[in-house]
Amino acid sequence: MPAAVETNRLHKSYGDVQALRGIDLHVETGSVFGLLGPNGAGKTTAVRILTTLLDPDDGSARVAGFDVVRDAAEVRRHIGLAGQYAAVDENLTGFENLQMVGRLYHLGHGLSRDRARELLASFDLSEAGDRLVRTYSGGMRRRLDLAAALVARPPVLFLDEPTTGLDIRSRIGLWDAIEALVSEGTTVLLTTQYLDEADRLADRIAVIDQGLVIAEGTPDDLKDQVGGERLEIHLCDDDRGQEAVAALTSIASDRPFLEDGTVRVPVAERRGTIANAVRRLDEAGIAIDDIAVSTPTLDDVFLTLTGHAAEQEEKEQEAEVAAG
Amino acid sequence: MTALAYGVSDTLVLAKRSLLRIRRQPDLLVSFTVQPILFVLLFVYVFGGAIQTPGFDYVDFLMPGIIVQSICFGGFVTALGLSDDLKKGLMDRFRSLPMTRSALLTGRTLGDVVTNTFQLVVMFTVGFLVGFNFSSSVGEVIAGIALVLLIGYAFSWVFAFIGLMASSPEAANAYGFTILFPLTFVSSAFVPVASMPSWLQPIAEHNPFTYMVNAARALFLGTPAGNDVWLALAWTLGIIVVFAPLAAWRYRRVVAR
Numbered sequence: 001m002p003a004a005v006e007t008n009r010l011h012k013s014y015g016d017v018q019a020l021r022g023i024d025l026h027v028e029t030g031s032v033f034g035l036l037g038p039n040g041a042g043k044t045t046a047v048r049i050l051t052t053l054l055d056p057d058d059g060s061a062r063v064a065g066f067d068v069v070r071d072a073a074e075v076r077r078h079i080g081l082a083g084q085y086a087a088v089d090e091n092l093t094g095f096e097n098l099q100m101v102g103r104l105y106h107l108g109h110g111l112s113r114d115r116a117r118e119l120l121a122s123f124d125l126s127e128a129g130d131r132l133v134r135t136y137s138g139g140m141r142r143r144l145d146l147a148a149a150l151v152a153r154p155p156v157l158f159l160d161e162p163t164t165g166l167d168i169r170s171r172i173g174l175w176d177a178i179e180a181l182v183s184e185g186t187t188v189l190l191t192t193q194y195l196d197e198a199d200r201l202a203d204r205i206a207v208i209d210q211g212l213v214i215a216e217g218t219p220d221d222l223k224d225q226v227g228g229e230r231l232e233i234h235l236c237d238d239d240r241g242q243e244a245v246a247a248l249t250s251i252a253s254d255r256p257f258l259e260d261g262t263v264r265v266p267v268a269e270r271r272g273t274i275a276n277a278v279r280r281l282d283e284a285g286i287a288i289d290d291i292a293v294s295t296p297t298l299d300d301v302f303l304t305l306t307g308h309a310a311e312q313e314e315k316e317q318e319a320e321v322a323a324g
Numbered sequence: 325m326t327a328l329a330y331g332v333s334d335t336l337v338l339a340k341r342s343l344l345r346i347r348r349q350p351d352l353l354v355s356f357t358v359q360p361i362l363f364v365l366l367f368v369y370v371f372g373g374a375i376q377t378p379g380f381d382y383v384d385f386l387m388p389g390i391i392v393q394s395i396c397f398g399g400f401v402t403a404l405g406l407s408d409d410l411k412k413g414l415m416d417r418f419r420s421l422p423m424t425r426s427a428l429l430t431g432r433t434l435g436d437v438v439t440n441t442f443q444l445v446v447m448f449t450v451g452f453l454v455g456f457n458f459s460s461s462v463g464e465v466i467a468g469i470a471l472v473l474l475i476g477y478a479f480s481w482v483f484a485f486i487g488l489m490a491s492s493p494e495a496a497n498a499y500g501f502t503i504l505f506p507l508t509f510v511s512s513a514f515v516p517v518a519s520m521p522s523w524l525q526p527i528a529e530h531n532p533f534t535y536m537v538n539a540a541r542a543l544f545l546g547t548p549a550g551n552d553v554w555l556a557l558a559w560t561l562g563i564i565v566v567f568a569p570l571a572a573w574r575y576r577r578v579v580a581r
Contacts (some may be wrong), residue, residue, distance in 0.1 A: 051420045076422040085413025091348040092341065103337040104423040106330060132348060148417065 002065050002300050004029040004156045004187035005050060009059035012045050019045040021211035022059065027189055027204075029155075034202030035191040036302075042211040043191035047160045049083050050189070064156050077105075083160030088144050090134040094125050097133060098148055105152040112151075119147040123177065139170030146177060155224030157181065159190040163197060175200060195299050209306050222301045231265040231277055232294050236287040247284040251276050267293075331424040338431025342405060343438055352401065356443045357470070360394045361450050367514060368454050375515050382544075386455045388468075388540035389513030391447050395472050396504060398440040399480035402432040403487030403496040410578065411492065426572050433480040440476040444469065460546035468543030472557065475536050478560045479504075481567035488574040515536045532559040 005027035012020040019042045027033040031083060035043045048054040050063055052072040061068045064078035088097050095116050102112025120129040123143040128136065133144065142162065149157060159178070163171040178201055182188055192198050198205050199219045207215040207222070215222060241258045253268035267273045270293055281288055284289050346352050367386050377385040407498065409415045409428070418428050448456075458465050483500055490496035511517075511533040517525055528534055534553075539556035542549035 002337060004392055048416075051416075053419050076420060079420065081417060081420040083413065083416070085416070087413040087417040089341065089414060090412070091344075091345040096341075101417075101421065104334060104418070104421045104427075106333075106422065133351070180425060210494055 001011035002029065003027055003062075004031075005033070005061070005063050005189055007046075007050070007061040009058065009108065010046065010049060010056050010061060011058035012042075012049065012054065012056050012125045018055065018059060018211050020049075020056070023208070023211070023213055025206060025213070027187060029187050030182075030185050031203040032178075032188045032190065032201050034198035034205040035189065035192070035208060036198045036205050037191075037208040038193055041208045043162055043208060046208075047081075047083075047158050047189070051079055051158050052076055077152075080154035081151065081160070082142075082146045082157070082162060084162070084164045085145075088133050088141060088148060091132065093130050093132055094120060094136070094140075094144050095129040097144060097215055098151060099149045107152065111313055115151055123147045137170075139166055139173065142166060142174055143177065146174065150181070154186070156187045156189070159188060161191055161193065163192070163194065171197075173218045195297060195302065198299070207305055208303065214305050215301070223296045225301065225304065229267055229270055230294050230296065231263075231267055232292050233263040233265070233272055233281075233288060234261070234276065234290040235263065236289045240286050243284060244281060244286050247280050247286065248277060251280065330474070331427060331430075331460060334427035335430040335434055338427050339434040339438070342401070342435030343431045345405065346401065346439060346552075355400070356398070356439055357446050360390070360447050363390055363394070364447070364450050365456065371514070373398050376519065377382045377516055379532055381455070383451070383455045383517075384457070384459075384545055385541070386514065387447075387451045389443065390536045391451075391472060391513075392475060392537050392540050393508045393513055394443060394447060395440050395476035396479040396508065397500075398443055399433070399436050399483035400437060400497065400500050401437055401482050401483075403483035403490070403500055404493050405432055406484060406487035407487075407493040407496040410488070415578065425576065429481075429484050429568075429575060431570055433452070433477060433484060436480040437473060439475055440473060444472065458544055460544060464543045464546065467553075468540055471536075471543065471560070472540055475556070475560050478563040478567070481564055481571055482552050484571040485567050485574060488571060488578050507531065507533055511537055512541075523572075532556075535559060 003026050005025060007023055007025045010020050010023040011018075021042075023042070023046055025033070025035075025046075035046060037043050045054065049056050050061055050068060052068050052075050054067055063075045065076065066074040068075050088094075089100070092100065098116035098119055099112045102115050103109070107115060117126075117129075120126045123146065125140060125143060125147070128140060133141065136144065146159075146162065149159075162178070163174050166174065174199070178188065178190075182201075188201075190197075190201065202219065204216065204218055205222060206213045214284055215225065217225075231248075233242060233244065238261045241261065244263045245256045245258060248263070248265050251273070252265045253266065254266040256263060256265040266278065273293060274291055277291065278288065283302070356507070364386070367385050367390065372382040406415075406428075409418070415428075419425070426435055460468075483496075484504075486499050487496045490499055509518075510528050511531045512528065513533065517534065519527045520528055535552050535555040536559065538552040539549065541547055542552055
């Protein structure tokens with residue numbers, strides 16, 4: 001089966017800013033692909049090129065087998081787009097929004113109506129269907145936005161930060177909806193800056209930073225790159241962190257370190273580790289407040305790959321914007 | 325269906341959307357009803373006594389001018405709407421759909437023709453109440469109404485371009501009014517050009533807006549038209565020929581904010 005999305009050395013600059021510096025992606029049909037990276041990494045630019053909203057400066061891309069520049073019209077027939085803006089018309093009802101999108105996909109009058117009702121029902125919006133969208137909550141708008149992207153049952157779906165800014169309950173609701181779609185065979189390419197989101201939804205992940213893919217693989221592959229499991233220890237007395245690091249070096253698979261007052265110890269073997277660590281700290285006379293073994297998260301992946309945390313870069317960027 | 329049939333159907337779907345918005349945001353209706361009515365009343369009863377219009381009752385002189393002015397501003401709904409679509413990200417959705425690409429623009433400008441027609445009915449009604457009367461043939465009146473609607477349509481394309489260039493709906497509004505207000509006032513719409521200072525007269529005389537107002541006056545009042553009707557028509561078509569492609573070009577390149 002051909003790839004649902006295939007890109008070849010995609011480049012895009014805005015003036016002096018290089019948004020994409022040669023991106024190669026390969027998304028298998030029927031899979032969920034996560035494009036993970038902080039704000040400004042180039043995720044949205046990539047999606048805009050793949051959905052024909054923007055032409056690349058260099059390189060090429062095919063979606064559902066069609067070239068995004070030469071066969072743009074054909075690409076548009078095979079894709080759905082939903083995103084962080086929740087692009088729905090506030091002055092129309094939910095039903096009118098979906099019906100309008102159906103008409104613009106040229107589904108015809110009757111089919112557009114039927115499809116609108118069907119989607120309102122499956123996104124739990126039937127009751128709100130005849131209300132103006134401006135009365136909807138944020139979560140309802142996102143669900144309607146996702147529904148609008150699905151009107152024509154597109155084989156390839158692009159979700160640009162689908163849950164940014166949503167509360168946790170709405171996020172989980174949207175994740176369930178996306179998972180249901182995938183089980184019906186839709187290929188999904190989603191961008192996110194939430195590592196747990198990529199971990200939960202994606203079969204494969206490309207981590208992008210400053211316009212380049214810096215790692216690619218399954219969530220587990222990426223976690224393996226960071227190394228195995230880790231002991232996390234909170235001490236009763238934060239000042240004794242360095243002493244604890246020294247006491248635990250002999251049981252660690254890599255150098256233990258201090259982070260935010262927590263002692264982190266990479267370990268090769270989970271079994272017996274806690275007992276071992278407790279004994280050593282006890283011998284050194286260091287009191288433990290809490291101790292646990294943790295599996296690496298994609299946050300760790302990001303930190304290892306880029307040398308900076310995903311969240312932190314975002315804050316720096318905000319600071320730059322605020323400073324003008 | 326052919327591409328043309330799809331184009332027509334997409335345009336109608338989006339014109340309907342544009343009109344629904346006006347029904348859902350009744351404050352927009354104010355600009356089509358209350359505002360022109362206020363203008364007519366202010367000019368007739370406040371300024372009218374002080375303005376000399378040889379050969380005309382002031383109300384007869386004023387109505388064609390104020391109608392052409394109001395119809396030109398009718399397109400601001402298109403500027404606001406497009407700018408809003410950009411701001412809310414809806415533009416991305418539309419541009420990612422397999423619809424006819426220009427339909428968002430043709431739909432909005434077609435929607436404006438409907439609101440402009442409504443506005444025209446309101447203005448004529450108020451005009452008749454304060455003493456305005458047609459004094460030309462039925463054929464000329466119909467030609468005049470058609471010309472005025474075409475002028476409104478042309479300015480909808482100007483507003484479409486402004487809406488796609490402006491950084492926000494508020495800015496679009498400000499640009500539109502800053503450009504159009506002087507243009508409509510330095511013309512024969514409200515006062516005879518001969519009453520202006522001599523340095524301003526040539527500007528007012530060659531203002532395309534003056535040709536349009538004079539053409540409406542000729543067609544509604546039966547005054548000698550000279551070349552005004554043809555010049556007005558040429559300017560109107562010229563505006564469409566220039567601004568429709570400009571708006572379409574901008575639409576293809578515009579980036580959501």
